[in-house]
Amino acid sequence: MARLADYFVVVGYDLDKRGGSDGQGRILQRFPEKDWEDNPFPQGIELFCQPSGWQLVPERLPPSYFVAVLTDINSERHYCACFTFWEEVDSTQKSLHSEVDEDDDSGSAQPEQLFAPRSLVLVSRLDHSEVFRNCLGLIYTVHIDGVNVPLETLIGNLLTCLIPIAGGSQSIVSFQRTITLGAGDRQVIQTPISDSLPVSSCSVAVLFRQLGIINVLYLFCAALTEHKILFLSSSYQRLSDACRALLAIMFPLKYSFTYVPILPGKLLEVLSTPTPFIIGVNSFFRSETQELLDVVIADLDGGTVTIPECVHISLLPDPLLHQTQTALSMVLDPELEVADHAFPPASTQPSTLKIQDKEIRAVFLLLFAHLFRGYRWCLHIIRIHPEPVIRFHKAAFLGKRALSEDDFLMKVLDGMAFAGFVSERGPPYRPIDLFDELVGNEVERIRLEEGDNHKMMNHVKELAEQLFKNENPYPAVAMHKVQRPKESSHLQSRHTSFPHLDEVTVQLFIDHAAAKQKTAPPIVKAEMKRMVPSGPPLGGNGSVLANSARRLEVVRNCITYIFENKMLEAKKLMPAVLRALKGRAARLCLTQELNLHVLQNRAVLDDQQFDYVVRMMNCTLQDCSHMDEHGIAAALLPLVTAFCRKLGAGITQFAYSCVQEHMVWTNMQFWEAMFYSDVQNHIRALYLEVSENEQPSSVRNARVQEHGALEIASEQRRLWPTLSKDKQQELVQKEESTVFSQAIHYANRMSYLLLPLDTSKNRLLRGSALGDVESVSNSYVTNSIAGSMAESYDTESGFEDAESSDVANSVVRFINRFVDKVCNESGVTNEHLKALHAMIPDIVQMHIETLDAVHRESKRLPPIQKPKLLRPTLLLGEELMMEGMRVHLMPDGREETSGALGGPPLLPAEGAIFLTTYRLIFKGTPIDPLVGEQVVTRSFPVASLIKEKKISVNLPMDQFIQEGLQLRSSTFQLMKIAFDEEVASDLAELFRKHMHKLRYPQHVHGTFAFTVGQSAKMAVEQKGKDKNPSLKTLSKNLVKSAKKTIGRQYVTRKKYTPPTWEQRSSLQSEMDEDEISVSEEVDQTSLTLSSTIKSSDRQTMSSVVERACCRDYQRLGLGTLSNSLTRSKNEPFRISTVNRMYTVCRSYPGLLIVPQSIPDSTIQRISRCYRQSRFPVVCWRSSRTKAVLLRSGGLHGKGVVGFFKSPNAPSAGSSQADSTSLEQEKYLQAVVSSMPSYSDTGARNTLSGFTSAHMSSQRARVASLSQPRASENDQDSPRGKWGSIRGTGRLSTYNADVGNRLSGKESPQANGGPSETHFLRPQRAYLYIIGDKSQLKGAKQDSFQQWEVVPIEVFDVRQVKASFKKLMKACMPSSVVVDPDTTFYRCLQESEWMCLLHKVLQVSVLVVELLDSGSSIMVSLEDGWDITTQVVSLVQLLSDPYYRTFDGFRLLVEKEWLSFGHRFSHRGAQTLASQNSGFTPVFLQFLDCVHQIHLQFPMEFEFSQYYLKFLAYHYVSNRFRTFLLDSDYERIELGVMYEEKGEKKSQQVKSVWDYIDRLNKKTPIFFNFMFAPEDGEVLKPYSYISNLKVWDFYTEETLSEGPSYDWELVQGKQEQTEEGDRPDTAAPTSQRRIVWPCYDRRSKVVPDAITKLLQELQGLEMELGQVSEKWKDTWDKIKATQRSESKLESRGSLSSSLLMSSNLSHHRRTQGVYLKDSMVGSAINLSLDSEGSSSSAPTGGMSGRPSTSTLYSQFQSTESENRSFEGILYKKGALLKPWKQRWFVLDKTKHQLRYYETRQDKECKGVIDLAEVESVVPGTPTIGAPKNIDEKAFFDLKTTKRVYNFCAQDSGNAQLWMDNVQSCLSDA
DSSP, X not given: OEESOSEEEEEEEOSTTOOSSOBOEEEEEEESSSOOSSSOOOSOHHHHHSTTOBOOBSSOOOOEEEEEEEEOTTSOEEEEEEEEEEEEOOHHHHHHHHHHTHHHHSSSOOOSOOEEEEEEEEEESSOOHHHHHHHHHHHHHHHHTTOSSOHHHHHHHHHTOEEOSOOTTOOGGGGEEEEOOSSSOBEEEEOOSOTTSOOOTTHHHHHHHHHOHHHHHHHHHHHHTTOEEEEEESOHHHHHHHHHHHHHHTTTSOOOSEEESSOOGGGGGGGGOSSOEEEEEEGGGGGGGTTOSSEEEEETTTTEEEOOTTOOOOOOOHHHHHHHHHHHHHHHOTHHHHTTOSSOOSOOOOOOHHHHHHHHHHHHHHHHHHHTTTGGGGEEEEEOSSSOEEEEOHHHHHHHTTOTTXXXXXXXXXXXXXXXXXXXXXXXXXXXXXXXHHHHHOHHHHHHHTTOHHHHHHHHHHHHHHHHHHHOSOGGGOOOBOOOOXXXXXXXXXXXXXXXXXXXXXXXXXXXXXXXXXXXXXXXOOOOOEEOOOOSOOOSSSOOOHHHHHHHHHHHHHHHHHHTTOHHHHHHHHHHHHHHTTSHHHXXXXXXXXXXXXXXXXXXXXXXXXXXXXXXXXXXXXXXXXXXXXXXXXXXXXXXXXXXXXXXXTEEEEGGGGSOOOGGGGOHHHHHHHHHHHHHHHHHHHHSOOOTTOOGGGGTTGGGSSSOHHHHHHHHHXXXXXXXXXXXXXXXXXXXXXXXXXXXXXXXXXXXXHSOSSTXXXXXXXXXXXXXXXXXXXXXXXXXXXXXXXXXXXXXXXXXXXXXXHHHXXXXXHHHHHHHHHHHHTTOOHHHHHHHHHHHHHHHHHHHHHHHHHHHHHHHSOOSSOOOOOOOOOOTTOOEEEEEEEEEEOOOSOHHHHTTTSSOOOOSEEEEEEEESSEEEEEEEESSGGGTXXXXXXXXXXXXXXXXXXXXXXXXXXXXXXXXEEEEETTXXXXXXXXXTTSOHHHHHHHHHHHHHHHSOSSGGGSHHHHTTSOHXXXXXXXXXXXXXXXXXXXXIIITTHHHHTTSOHHHHOSOOOOOGGGOSOHHHHHHHHHHHHHTOOOGGGOOTHHHHHHHOTTHHHHHHHSHHHHHHHHTTSOOHHHHSSOOTTSXXXXXXXXXXXXXXXXXXXXXXXXXXXXXXXXXXXXXXXGGGOOOEEEEEOTTTOOEEEEEOOBOHHHHHHHHSOTTSOOOSOHHHHHHHHHHHHHHHHHHHTSHHHHTTSOTTOOHHHHHHHHHTOOOOTTSSSGGGOOGGGTTSTTGGGHHHHOSSOOOSSOHHHHHHHTTOOOSSTTXXXXXXXXXXXXXXXXXXXXXXXXXXXXXXXTTSSEEEEEEOOOOHHHHHHHHHHHHHXXXXXXXXXXXXXXXXXXXXXXXXXXHHHHHHHHHHHHHHHHHTTOEEEEEOTTSSSHHHHHHHHHHHHHOGGGGSHHHHHHHIIXXXXXXXXXXXHHTTOSSTTGGGOOOOHHHHHHHHHHHHHHHOTTSOXXXXXXXXXXXXXXXXXXXXXXXXXXXXXXXXXXXXXXXXXXXXXXXXXXXXXXXXXXXXXXXXXXXXXXXOOTTOOOOOOOOGGGOOOOGGGTOOOTTTSOTTSHHHHHHHHHHHHTTOOTTOOSOOOSOOOOOTTTSOHHHHSOOHHHHHHHHHHHHHHHTTOOOOOHHHHHHHHHHHHHHHOOOSSOSOOHHHHTTOTTTTTHHHHOBOOOOOOSSOOOOOOBOOTTTOOOSOOOSSSSSOOOHHHHHGGGOOOSGGGOSEEEEEEEEOSTTOOEEEEEEEEETTTTEEEEESSSSOOSOOEEEEGGGEEEEEEOOOOTTOOSSOOGGGEEEEEESSOEEEEEOSXXXXXXXXXXXXXXXXXXX
């Protein structure tokens, strides 16, 4: 029984303390005056009676009533029912005020009458709001209406009224209690049946009506996840109700933070408390709540909930949220569901408020039952007696429910409310309520109802009924009889004020009742305790997918193999197992399988078994999230102490020493959960009868057997009161010692897993791993020891060099902390705890000693899995800089190596990385055992390294993060290496330093090409001692200051200028003169090369003469040096020696071709107008049109001034500028005059010579001037194909044809040559200057000049550099591409590499066409050494077939790239000085363009694609000296230009060309077997991006041997294979061979037919003991014999037919495809036919090439299998030809009719293709037909082209022929 009311208080306005604006209240009287012992009087009631402040009001207000809630220090809630009415302030008091307030409001008029509030307050621990309202109302009524009952009686009765707390399970009668206060009133109080269920009346329903479903759900989730919630309303009663409602829907959780439904205004600062709260405040104070930033505010009057930005409320997980919303809307708005029905049911009204209230609460009850289902299976019972101690295993709960990612549930389980829930509902033996029943018995029903709303609503209604019955057990009896005051009695003008009550009278009532209660028999509340049902157990994640069943099989098999010692089988399965272990099911399976192999807690393995088991354990643990430990790590914990191996006498290594590297072992929460779970099992075993076969230790996973721990505990709690004291004591002791022994056991276990094997190196406790134990702890008790521990951890984070004692200390502290925590929670006695603390350091120390021995022994063990390091083969002169370091080569983003495209994963591979003076080499074997026998090699030249960055790598077989490097090379190689743990970090650093030193030598002398053969040390010393003392000063002054001085003119600085070459008589005198000139040098900076020349060798100048350029000039007819001195003036060009000392232009060669009429002095002046002094020089002349190609740098500003500016522009003023521009003009005029077309008769339109030449060779070229050169962006622009090059710019008025093309019109000529009429018009320019658009702004054409400027937009080298970087990333991604935006083709497109190739090719083809049409071209772009070089080289390659041979291409590169000063060293960042400039592959871009042309014209090149790749590789490799340095000048200066002659004898080949020559003699690898050039062929390739292909040089890789460009390295292997030995297969060799992508070199494994035949031939010759002849001789012989045998009337060279490929060989030659680029559409004309096509030059007498079928005949056998029908026929020849007898063969297979001279003849005379035959009909004899033959023997064969007349021997024979031909036609 409990008192209905504890205190009755009268509170009034305190008139004495009135000051300022706010008044105060004071307690006038309280009853009883003495506090109850069990319930002290709450403080601060006067504040709560008037929450808005005590105010006097001018008029009387109606009485008000509300209930405030106060919480005392013990978290007990006191309900204060406040009844407030207003009384008049009497005059004496009023006058008192006016005196007090005189100063304040002397000026303001006093109101007539003031009213002060007076409150009657009931304080109770029971929440019977309505009863209190009635009681206080009655007292007020008695007072105001003057009822004749003393108030003291009413109050006395009220305070002594006792009521039952809750029905419990008492007899029905005591549910209700009728009370009366003695004023003729009667009230029935119904107490709820179960006191644990909250009473809500109808407040929940009202709250939903006020705020709506979503808002209340937000508040609900905010309350559960511990946010601050503030209610606003102008009604106090509503605030109380709303708060009560929120608490009601939180059931079964209880709110344990600040709870103040009505907060007085004076206490508003409480709102800024940091802890969560639920508080109600009057809307009057709304403004003061505005600045609260972290409070969710619910406005009950406005129906809004405001959530601040910084507050994130986790909502219910999704399906639950939706179900809850649906259910709530069905309760609150049942009409919603049928709103759309055509015939809605008649009554769908919502229930009454009280019922609706219970329905809503039922929805929330179901929600909690769903959230917490199975929670009892995750309770650990640690102690049963004397009181149960229970812990909740959160990780297990979330894991088994598969909700470990769920934010909301995580927060709820971590919250205080849930902690209270566990301690209240955890005990297994107690009274149970509705929620327990739901969770225990109705989980299955709830699950089935999930999808079915109506079933769910039925369940909700059932629950609502129970809840309603709980609050209103007797709805019928609820009769109240309470008097109310008469209407408007409170408005009467005169009231007596509330009287002072007599304390003695009231106290007498109370004492009397107390005495009576003492004598009454005690009411025993018979609590019905019982065992709490647990509900169905939590399964795992239920469904195991089908494919995981297969994985589990793999895991089981592998473990079986390991324990059966079938190691090879196990090794093969291992990678699959490690992949499978990513899945949870497989991990659990592993622990179960391993368990089967443990006997008596021990399993001794051999080394290899141990190794595999440990690897699997590590892999299992490495993917454990910290919420998953309950499953995997927990199951592995007993296993890691069971598996072991013997290391030596008495020394055993356990698995735990190898699996310590996982964070889970440092997680305090994990250890607690494990400890509690074990304790529970042991306690359970304690109470089960221990039979022989069941020992406590094996009871680990026995929670879910027939007697669960909770059932046993429940039974024990039931028996407990019946046991004797001694028995009770004995049980308590037994349990305590069980916990204690487990604590010792765990102290040992923890030391096993926390102490590293090598105690000097502590990886595990590094950082704050153990420092944040506090935050992850699973328990709700915190310890001071734990706190101090955390601090000490942070101070010792770097354990790397710490003493082992530090490791020991930290482990001891960690274990102490754990022991403190669990022992305190599980009630271990203090003595035991102290003993344990004393024991722990000894345990740790003992373990350290054991570990030392184990560590020592384990070091001696030979490591099993590490393969021996393979040594790489080195080149002659290549030396190792560092011994190999063991590394793993990790897979990068290329899928081929990882096995993603089929084939085994070749990477990751384990091996070593070697740094040599030349290369960086990885050599090793794949980790995957299926390819373990293969060798993986990846290497690249150190000089090609362009990016290096440190990475950290997770090794696949290992859980350690390793240091690694990622190295990118410009030879398109990426090495991602992870250093093995045996490699010390300083060694890795040393490796990096060495690599940097080799990559960027101080000087070019440090590169491999120079240091080769010398020892590495020498290479370093080289810097100090130079061969040539003068070099030092030169390099200092010239090379370093090249940038500054490049514009200066050295010539003008000299006192003495040597006379021009014409005046010299001999070379020798020139040399002598030079010596003099040097001696007279004045200025260091103007030093020329002469000193170097003198000191290096006397033959230098003659070497210059022999240099590439001169040979080529001679070939082109541009003059030889000998006759240039005495040459006749009519030769247009001469070789000038003006730059022989490299004084005019540093980067040009010594000898240059200039117009005959220009003297050297002019040249020196002109050169100043051009960038880098690179003035225009001739580099090629067309042998047909005599047009020349010139190259130069771009113009300087000052050069442009007078040259191209409009005449009316203000002149520069200086005569020098004028004269320079005049001289430039003269120079260009001289070039123009040199052209025969110009000098012919002086008339500008006599171009007939060209015309006839042009028309006669009208070849329908594929790459004609039609479509190919429009860039993508102007497909739709009318400017056509020149538009993109030309940009804007003035259209040409000179060459109408170029002009037309620029404007998008097409020439009428089909082959793209200029039409006759256009060609003869006089406007064609003789010279086109191709310049950079940006430089030629403002240039204006002078109509009298014969040249025209074509401004084009070009890219600069920065774009090339950036594009190349992106290309590298596309071709060698560092990690596997997941994002669709970073696929290979997307990245390739973004790199814009193909666009750059397109631009270069486009400009080149433009130039080729202009040259071909007879105009000369001057290419004058950027500095003249990058894009200019690319364009000029490509133009020569396309125009001149000579450059498409080996010699020619070499000459082209030497002339245009080396002599004309492309800056190889600078662009390739070859030395330290050029490191910052970055790698810019201009030459690679040129080679790529050549590769594109090669693809389109495969028969025009003597060299193969491999040749281009070879150059692309070696131009960055620094193996040869060819591509070092920036110009001839620098090469001579270093003495490297001509040294090869003298040093030819040495082994080292220093020139790449010599190397290629030597190699070419040995092997046909560089030769193109399809080489069959057409005479004078000018190539015009397509340059559209769609026609370009990605060069396979960028993407191919050969992991079997590394790059094949260092031929000696791969040759050895090849020789073996040529002999037919497969070194790797001893078994009988099969004909089949697997070729893996990325691994084998396809050309080697599957060579092309000719290479294969040549190889076999060589093999046979060797077998026969003959001297094998060179492959080239063999090839030439075969070609010659084949040519002589062939009598085909066709092209001279038929080597291509040898390939059987002439039918498809040269698609660009045989098919003329014209795609007109007009705006209308495209006309396509395919000419594939031999007779109707003029696609080939008239060479062999027969026009056109033979058709496919003709070429077939060479390979025809005369056997009958291809001869369906044959015989003699007469055939009428073509027009005016006689009849001839021929042997005809009808071939159904080839579908043709062939004819021969005679039957025996092998050579076919002609072919009629049956595909062209239209009909075969009887014919008539014509003139000259054979005589004496029947008319019916004649028949005609009609083809699309002509009619053939035949005559057979007789009519029958003719009929046979006709039938056969006809059947052939019908078959087809």
